[in-house]
Amino acid sequence: MNQKIFKEFLLGLNGGECRRFDLISRAIFKEIAKELGIKEYKIRGEKRNYAHPIEMYFYSEHLYIRFEYKPEDKANLSKNQFMFRYVRNINDYIGGCNNWMGYKFLCENIEKAVEYFKLAIDNPRIPVI
Secondary structure, eight states: OOOHHHHHHHHHHHOOOOHHHHHHHHHHHHHHHHHHHHHEEEEEEEEEOTTEEEEEEEEEEEEEEEEOOEEEEEGGGTTTTEEEEEEESSSSOOOOOOOEEEHHHOOOOHHHHHHHHHHHHOOOTSSOO
């Protein structure tokens, strides 16, 4: 696990580095896929200008994750959360229950976060957090 990526992600969120948000998000998604043993996945991003949110999406056979960067929340990491849920396949846009996790929790407790991702995959109709 590359802890440097997660520390850089938190620093970027705090410092308003939204231009790097997409690059670091991709690296984190790849680390999550590696930890979960996911070999096939898609990563997409939606860039907007600096004043608007940027969204990054991770799609795999059974897991969907959406990161969103809001510049107005950069000073308060406790507000910054991302959504993840079970999906039936890589093209399922509805999936199971939405679950929310803080970026700070993800970056400081990646092993526990991976356990929550596994729980969401195993229990798609029950919120895990």
